[in-house]
Amino acid sequence: MDPELFFPLDLDPSSPAVATARQVCAGCPVRALCFDDVMDWEEPARRWGVVAGFTPDERTALATRSATVAVLRPTVRGGAAA
Numbered sequence: 001m002d003p004e005l006f007f008p009l010d011l012d013p014s015s016p017a018v019a020t021a022r023q024v025c026a027g028c029p030v031r032a033l034c035f036d037d038v039m040d041w042e043e044p045a046r047r048w049g050v051v052a053g054f055t056p057d058e059r060t061a062l063a064t065r066s067a068t069v070a071v072l073r074p075t076v077r078g079g080a081a082a
Contacts, residue, residue, distance in 0.1 A: 007049040011056060018050055025053035039063060 005024065008017030025031055035052035039059065047056035054062065 006051070011050075013055055013058065018055060021050035022053045025050065028052075039066070 001024070005017075006021050008015065008021065010017055012018065025034075028034065031052050035054070038051045039062070042051075042059065044060060044063070047059055049056070051059065
């Protein structure tokens with residue numbers, strides 16, 4: 001498989017190139033591991049390509065939500081914030 005498939009010039013989520021990469025990712029048995037891995041090391045300014053079926057902008061949004069959940073989680077689990 002050509003790795004360039006995951007690095008299309010047009011990263012618009014509705015583009016045919018992104019749709020093709022997403023189709024490959026959808027059937028991948030290590031998609032969840034791939035996603036976890038990239039979210040652990042990828043720097044916001046260096047997000048490129050389609051990874052685990054997500055574009056750079058989508059991964060940025062997910063990282064922001066994850067950070068928000070991590071901050072709020074102690075409040076939700078432990079009751080009122082200290």
